Amino acid sequence: METVKHVPVLFDAVMAMLQPRPGGRYLDCTVGSGGHAAGLLQRCAPEGRVLATDADPTAIARVRARFGDHPCLTLRQCWLDEVPALVEALGFAPLDGVLIDLGLSSDQLEDATRGFSFQREGPLDMRFDPTQGMPAWAWLDRVDRVVLARVLREYGEVPNATRVAEAIWRARPIRTTTQLRDAVSAVMRMRRRRIHPATQVFQALRIAINDELRRLREALPALMALLAPGGRIAVIAFHSLEDRIVKQVFRAATRSAAFDYGVAPMAQFRLITRKPITPSPQEIAANPRARSARLRVAERVPVLQEEAR
Numbered sequence: 465m466e467t468v469k470h471v472p473v474l475f476d477a478v479m480a481m482l483q484p485r486p487g488g489r490y491l492d493c494t495v496g497s498g499g500h501a502a503g504l505l506q507r508c509a510p511e512g513r514v515l516a517t518d519a520d521p522t523a524i525a526r527v528r529a530r531f532g533d534h535p536c537l538t539l540r541q542c543w544l545d546e547v548p549a550l551v552e553a554l555g556f557a558p559l560d561g562v563l564i565d566l567g568l569s570s571d572q573l574e575d576a577t578r579g580f581s582f583q584r585e586g587p588l589d590m591r592f593d594p595t596q597g598m599p600a601w602a603w604l605d606r607v608d609r610v611v612l613a614r615v616l617r618e619y620g621e622v623p624n625a626t627r628v629a630e631a632i633w634r635a636r637p638i639r640t641t642t643q644l645r646d647a648v649s650a651v652m653r654m655r656r657r658r659i660h661p662a663t664q665v666f667q668a669l670r671i672a673i674n675d676e677l678r679r680l681r682e683a684l685p686a687l688m689a690l691l692a693p694g695g696r697i698a699v700i701a702f703h704s705l706e707d708r709i710v711k712q713v714f715r716a717a718t719r720s721a722a723f724d725y726g727v728a729p730m731a732q733f734r735l736i737t738r739k740p741i742t743p744s745p746q747e748i749a750a751n752p753r754a755r756s757a758r759l760r761v762a763e764r765v766p767v768l769q770e771e772a773r
């Protein structure tokens with residue numbers, strides 16, 4: 465078995481919320497290194513099925529190596545917003561549970577060739593799927609400085625975004641992770657900060673390069689419409705903008721105006737988590753990358769309750 469570095473976040477909470485059962489059908493849209501998928505597979509086997517997807521071909525290869533030819537597992541490389549069409553094409557709906565665990569895995573972060581980490585010298589790529597689109601260094605070559613400042617401000621909540629954007633813009637051409645880190649460090653002070661200033665800049669660029677917020681916004685209602693009555697969707701977000709999208713789509717789906725967000729009018733949902741579930745101090749101590757995780761869960765109203773309305 466290939467070595468996996470990623471430790472699944474909020475594993476017990478996800479299993480408690482999705483309640484995977486023997487014979488059920490589960491969709492893991494961000495399989496990563498397969499941590500949550502392992503729990504789903506174990507609980508739904510031998511009759512159940514897990515469809516696991518990820519935009520990253522390396523993640524798919526890693527999970528394939530981890531589970532071999534598991535009879536209950538179907539693996540496909542696919543962007544989040546393309547998953548609903550894949551589910552339809554495979555005839556995999558209705559679903560008993562859906563998991564979306566956003567962001568990136570430790571295995572991606574620690575692979576210097578992917579360009580996600582300012583702590584590792586490597587090409588500034590940042591694409592989840594390196595076979596498509598533009599690497600971050602090429603995007604920086606072409607970007608307008610006003611757009612760059614907006615990306616830093618909105619996706620990274622970078623203080624003095626205009627100044628930081630200006631510094632990055634002037635430092636171009638930037639080809640590597642450490643060149644970007646150094647351009648940022650020159651204008652952002654480390655003092656009184658819990659995290660390195662480059663953290664927010666790298667996060668902002670990654671979100672922009674992979675168009676992560678649009679994909680989430682489009683995918684969520686379409687995935688919810690594929691749930692069986694009583695089926696649940698669980699989303700772990702690591703960023704306030706992601707969490708806000710999840711909260712808004714879930715809220716809308718619990719109201720009759722649910723179709724404002726594209727959820728089928730007949731699809732009625734209830735919130736299982738009024739407030740997001742967050743990791744315990746013990747989990748954060750053991751896995752500091754869990755610190756900003758927020759888990760929200762919604763359930764498609766079981767048939768009897770739907771009829772009683």
Ligand SMILES: C[S@@+](CC[C@H](N)C(=O)[O-])C[C@H]1O[C@@H](n2cnc3c(N)ncnc32)[C@H](O)[C@@H]1O
Binds near residue numbers: 543545566
């Ligand atoms: C935090 S990791 C998932 C870890 C996984 N739950 C586990 O336990 O191993 C997030 C994964 O989602 C993928 N990902 C993030 N955004 C995506 C998107 N918009 N479409 C498809 N995959 C995405 C990343 O490539 C990464 O592998």
